[in-house]
């Protein structure tokens with residue numbers, strides 16, 4: 001399987017608008033890989049786009065992706081769906097204001113997530129219904145497992161109370177990739193579906209040192225209920241025996257540059273920090 005990380009940033013992109021910190025200033029000067037857009041990935045095998053951050057149009061334009069047939073969303077937080085209008089832009093025929101029929105995107109979502117997404121509204125009513133009517137997308141809800149071409153997808157819900165986020169497991173030809181960018185605590189590590197992946201794409205969790213203004217997270221900070229610490233994430237990755245780990249959803253407020261992450265990688269086996277445009281071929285040896 002071939003993956004691209006189109007955006008390696010988190011809910012605040014790098015450079016963060018207006019910010020003059022060391023990390024954002026450097027990113028503004030140097031661009032990618034110091035610059036990081038919102039979280040999105042692409043599975044080349046079946047042209048599956050995962051998530052649509054605000055920067056998705058730009059991310060697609062700088063990649064050489066020519067076709068998107070399937071779209072999946074991990075959850076409905078703005079940093080993952082703000083750019084959803086890309087579906088309209090990719091498919092619309094302005095002569096008719098309908099989609100070119102061959103360009104209709106298949107929205108493949110866990111049933112419960114699709115039901116929630118149908119409630120997201122625009123001036124034209126439900127966004128999903130409007131897009132269906134215009135032929136921009138068709139909905140393909142599924143329960144725990146589905147096949148997209150030759151790729152098997154398993155959806156694992158992470159219940160956050162008011163919303164559910166999903167971890168997706170992609171499998172093909174005996175290779176397994178787990179995609180877990182955001183809102184992954186409690187991680188379903190007892191589920192065999194996530195165990196022994198060739199690649200685990202996961203957010204690094206919370207860094208407790210080196211933060212801006214010398215900030216120290218108090219023991220009872222709300223972020224601790226939604227995020228593991230970085231050390232806990234590394235330990236989790238080892239417990240599920242991930243052969244390779246790629247950290248994604250890298251937040252501006254971790255206050256670490258591309259160079260800082262490179263230095264951190266040197267002390268970690270088989271763990272790397274993603275950058276925008278990173279591509280990865282997953283084979284049985286986890287390469």
Ligand SMILES: [Zn+2]
Nearest residue numbers: 016019021024
């Ligand atoms: Zn900054």
Ligand SMILES: [Zn+2]
Nearest residue numbers: 011077079182
């Ligand atoms: Zn997120």
